[in-house]
Amino acid sequence: MTDRLSRQLAFLSEADRLKSVLRANPLCDASRRENSGEHSWHIALYALVLSDHAAPEVRIDRVIRMLLLHDLVEIDVGDTPIHGSHDPQATAKAEAEAANRIFGLLPPDQATTLRTLWEEFEAGETPDAIFARAIDRVQPVMQNLASGGGTWRDFAVTSDQLDARVGTKIERGAPQLWAHVRSLTRRYFDAPAR
Amino acid sequence: MTDRLSRQLAFLSEADRLKSVLRANPLCDASRRENSGEHSWHIALYALVLSDHAAPEVRIDRVIRMLLLHDLVEIDVGDTPIHGSHDPQATAKAEAEAANRIFGLLPPDQATTLRTLWEEFEAGETPDAIFARAIDRVQPVMQNLASGGGTWRDFAVTSDQLDARVGTKIERGAPQLWAHVRSLTRRYFDAPAR
Numbered sequence: 001m002t003d004r005l006s007r008q009l010a011f012l013s014e015a016d017r018l019k020s021v022l023r024a025n026p027l028c029d030a031s032r033r034e035n036s037g038e039h040s041w042h043i044a045l046y047a048l049v050l051s052d053h054a055a056p057e058v059r060i061d062r063v064i065r066m067l068l069l070h071d072l073v074e075i076d077v078g079d080t081p082i083h084g085s086h087d088p089q090a091t092a093k094a095e096a097e098a099a100n101r102i103f104g105l106l107p108p109d110q111a112t113t114l115r116t117l118w119e120e121f122e123a124g125e126t127p128d129a130i131f132a133r134a135i136d137r138v139q140p141v142m143q144n145l146a147s148g149g150g151t152w153r154d155f156a157v158t159s160d161q162l163d164a165r166v167g168t169k170i171e172r173g174a175p176q177l178w179a180h181v182r183s184l185t186r187r188y189f190d191a192p193a194r
Numbered sequence: 195m196t197d198r199l200s201r202q203l204a205f206l207s208e209a210d211r212l213k214s215v216l217r218a219n220p221l222c223d224a225s226r227r228e229n230s231g232e233h234s235w236h237i238a239l240y241a242l243v244l245s246d247h248a249a250p251e252v253r254i255d256r257v258i259r260m261l262l263l264h265d266l267v268e269i270d271v272g273d274t275p276i277h278g279s280h281d282p283q284a285t286a287k288a289e290a291e292a293a294n295r296i297f298g299l300l301p302p303d304q305a306t307t308l309r310t311l312w313e314e315f316e317a318g319e320t321p322d323a324i325f326a327r328a329i330d331r332v333q334p335v336m337q338n339l340a341s342g343g344g345t346w347r348d349f350a351v352t353s354d355q356l357d358a359r360v361g362t363k364i365e366r367g368a369p370q371l372w373a374h375v376r377s378l379t380r381r382y383f384d385a386p387a388r
């Protein structure tokens with residue numbers, strides 16, 4: 001039991017480093033960039049509160065578990081901004097290696113369970129993963145709206161690019177949510193004063 | 195549906211402010227103090243990983259939900275350091291008012307559900323709340339150990355004070371966990387080089 005517990009605590013201390021990984025998007029008040037630890041908390045709360053926008057077969061508690069661990073690989077790889085340019089294959093390879101190392105700190109049974117859940121999120125094919133990915137995408141949209149543009153300004157993103165890169169993924173998991181949020185983003189992008 | 199969703203999103207944007215509430219304890223690498231948003235993520239992950247130390251009747255997914263929202267009142271009230279001095283009655287009153295305001299942003303049915311869950315955590319009487327409170331207490335102990343003393347140095351805490359203020363609560367929800375962690379804290383407090 002002591003070895004098992006030591007491994008669990010080693011994993012949890014390693015996870016602490018996610019709080020030092022910076023994302024591209026700001027906090028709502030634009031005071032600083034968001035880190036991936038607090039982002040993971042926020043989207044878990046999003047999933048809990050927005051559960052009535054999920055398909056009926058979605059199990060919210062599984063979605064929350066997925067969201068709690070979905071970004072841990074960023075401890076080794078860093079965040080990959082949606083609106084930046086990167087090589088998807090190289091990123092996927094580096095993230096798989098990071099998952100080996102980080103989940104490998106756990107006792108073997110838990111390493112397998114949590115890694116499998118992370119792979120389900122990454123594959124984005126099950127109803128739970130599709131909803132989780134929609135939630136992961138909608139939160140930075142709300143942060144950008146609240147902060148007056150955020151990464152859309154930084155990367156000179158257009159409304160059509162946002163629809164293509166982000167909207168399609170939110171719509172897939174939570175169509176009513178995207179319909180509402182898109183009315184907000186359209187208003188932002190249409191504003192003459194920007 | 196639109197009004198319901200607007201209220202949900204207003205609550206979630208307000209929750210963002212928890213990322214700007216600073217706690218007394220540091221990150222593991224001592225680079226800065228932890229904020230209550232990232233703390234809430236970390237302890238939800240603690241609950242998931244340490245679930246085999248919970249009593250058999252504990253429902254981990256309810257514990258995780260509780261931990262995700264347990265600190266939201268700090269948006270109005272701030273964090274109350276365990277090792278600092280404060281008036282428990284005044285704190286409880288201020289937190290109840292904060293809960294009225296913050297959960298009150300949600301649609302009424304969700305406001306009631308989440309507030310009831312928060313009250314269960316605060317009361318600390320059900321098996322889920324007892325385990326959740328143990329987890330909430332053990333994480334800062336691990337942060338202090340990793341960072342070389344943290345709040346124990348800042349508040350000149352002794353090993354016996356730690357046992358009384360924190361250990362009893364961890365032991366109540368997760369006795370094996372506390373037995374192990376106490377062996378680590380004893381080693382820290384006994385070290386001559388401190």
Ligand SMILES: [Ca+2]
Binds near residue numbers: 070071136
């Ligand atoms: Ca993410």
